[in-house]
Each structure stands twice: as structure tokens, then as C-alpha cells.
Amino acid sequence: MHVIYGGTFDPIHHGHLRLALEVVDALQVERVNLVPCHIPPHRSGTGATSAQRLEMICLAIEGEARLCVDDRELQRAGASYTADTLRQLRHELGPHQPLVMVVGTDAFASFDQWREWRGIPELAHIVVVSRPGSELPEGSAASCLLDERRAETVSDLWQAPAGKILEFDSPLIDISATGIRQRISGGHSVRYLLPDSVLQRIHEQGLYGACPDRNF
Structure with missing residues (x-):
């Protein structure tokens, strides 16, 4: 099973990282692939460049074999x-x-606004x-869509290449990248x-309005 977890990761934080490891354990896979997006279709840009966000992801997962980065969208x-x-x-x-893609409930709620959304379940399972x-x-x-394609157990995802949607209740770490950016700029x-x-x-790079000389 190949699992991807996409997002802007602007910046990546412990909520992202803990969730990815919870998915590793729940789906019984060797790793989760973090896929940072280049230009998000549904928001106006990012606070850090693609290269800066990629570098931060690499720093965050250094030494953790169960997480890797896939930069194809960049x-x-x-x-x-x-x-x-x-x-x-x-x-x-x-x-x-x-093939499995991981998405939060907030993003999945507007799934019908995604490009070619009807064809996505034909390509991959979805973990919400x-x-x-x-x-x-x-x-x-x-x-x-969830009612039509609901997976009852993780084993359902192993039985077919795509087509199922599994709800996943992970231990919640309520951290948002937006909140982090706001705190840094403030x-x-x-x-x-x-x-x-x-x-x-x-x-060091003064991202999100951070002061390079400030003791963090």
C-alpha cells in the first residue's frame, strides 16, 4: 500500500507529523509520503516558498524512517x-x-470543488x-460520497487498489499552520x-515575519 498525505505544510508542525505516524500505525504500512503542494488551488499563495517549505519538511522528518517527502508537485x-x-x-x-490519500474533514467537506473530484476515488482510496x-x-x-464508498475497516483498503473511503479518528493535536504564522508575525x-x-x-530566514535575531 502506498500512502500520501498532501498539504501546503506552511510550516510543517507537530500536528502534521503526529498524524502521519498515527496513519502509519493504523494502516499498518511502512511509511507515509508527505507531498507538499507547489501552488495551492484554493488559497492565495503561501507564506514560505516551495523550496523553503520543502527544506523545513526535510528538517522535520530527519531520522524518522516512517516518513518521507515526495516533491513531485513542486x-x-x-x-x-x-x-x-x-x-x-x-x-x-x-x-x-x-493507493491511499489522507485528507482532513475540513478539506473533504468541499471535495466537490476539487478538480475532477468524481474521478479521484477511481484512482485511490481516501482516508478522512x-x-x-x-x-x-x-x-x-x-x-x-462517503456513504456510497464507506470502508468499514482498514482491511477493506487492502482488498482493492482504490474506491473506498475510511473515516479515521486520530488522537487530535489541535495545531494549525495558520495559528503558527499568526503567532510568529505577532x-x-x-x-x-x-x-x-x-x-x-x-x-534564520525571517519567515512569516519572524525576527532573525530573536531568541526562539
Whole structure:
């Protein structure tokens, strides 16, 4: 089984990292591949460049064999669309290997706004992770899709290459990259919300309004 967990990771933090490891354990896989997007289609840019975000991810997962980074979306020009990434992976993996994408409830709630959203379940399974304060609106396209394709157990994902949607209740670490950026720009400490190596690089490069000379 090949598992991807995409996002802007702007910046990557302990919530991202802990969730990825919970997915490793829950799905009984060797690793989760973190896939940073180049240009997010549904938001206006990022606070750090693609190269800076990639570097921070590499710093964050250094020494952790169960997490790796897949920078394919950073190598493509233009907006990063999940359907394009999944098609490329499916071509590489072949038609039979299970492919899984991990997404939060908040993002999945607007799944019908994703490009080629109807075709995505034909390319991969979807693991929908509960997020604090996010629920699927009753009767929404996302809710109906979940009902149609619901996986009852993890073993369902191993039985087919794609097509199932599994709800996953992970131990919640309510950390947001938006909140981290706001705290940094306001001059507040974000220690212990993200790896020290990442925080050090943020201050060295003055990202998100950080003061390079400030003791983090």
C-alpha cells in the first residue's frame, strides 16, 4: 500500500507529523509520503516558498524512517491538483497496488470543488481524518460520497487498489499552520508547536515575519 498525505505544510508542525505516524500505525504500512503542494488551488499563495517549505519538511522528518517527502508537485508548473498527482502515482504503481490519500474533514467537506473530484476515488482510496470543529454537512456531496464508498475497516483498503473511503479518528493535536504564522508575525513564541530545527530555520530566514535575531 502506498500512502500520501498532501498539504501546503506552511510550516510543517507537530500536528502534521503526529498524524502521519498515527496513519502509519493504523494502516499498518511502512511509511507515509508527505507531498507538499507547489501552488495551492484554493488559497492565495503561501507564506514560505516551495523550496523553503520543502527544506523545513526535510528538517522535520530527519531520522524518522516512517516518513518521507515526495516533491513531485513542486516540480510541476502551475497549481497543484490532486487528480494529476494520483494519475501519475497510479501509472508508477500499476493498476493493482492500493493507493491511499489522507485528507482532513475540513478539506473533504468541499471535495466537490476539487478538480475532477468524481474521478479521484477511481484512482485511490481516501482516508478522512477528523479535524476539530469540522463535520461533513448532511446531504452534501462529500457526505453522500462517503456513504456510497464507506470502508468499514482498514482491511477493506487492502482488498482493492482504490474506491473506498475510511473515516479515521486520530488522537487530535489541535495545531494549525495558520495559528503558527499568526503567532510568529505577532512576536509570540511557537516553541513546542513544531520541531526546533524547523523553528530555527524560520528565524534564520525571517519567515512569516519572524525576527532573525530573536531568541526562539
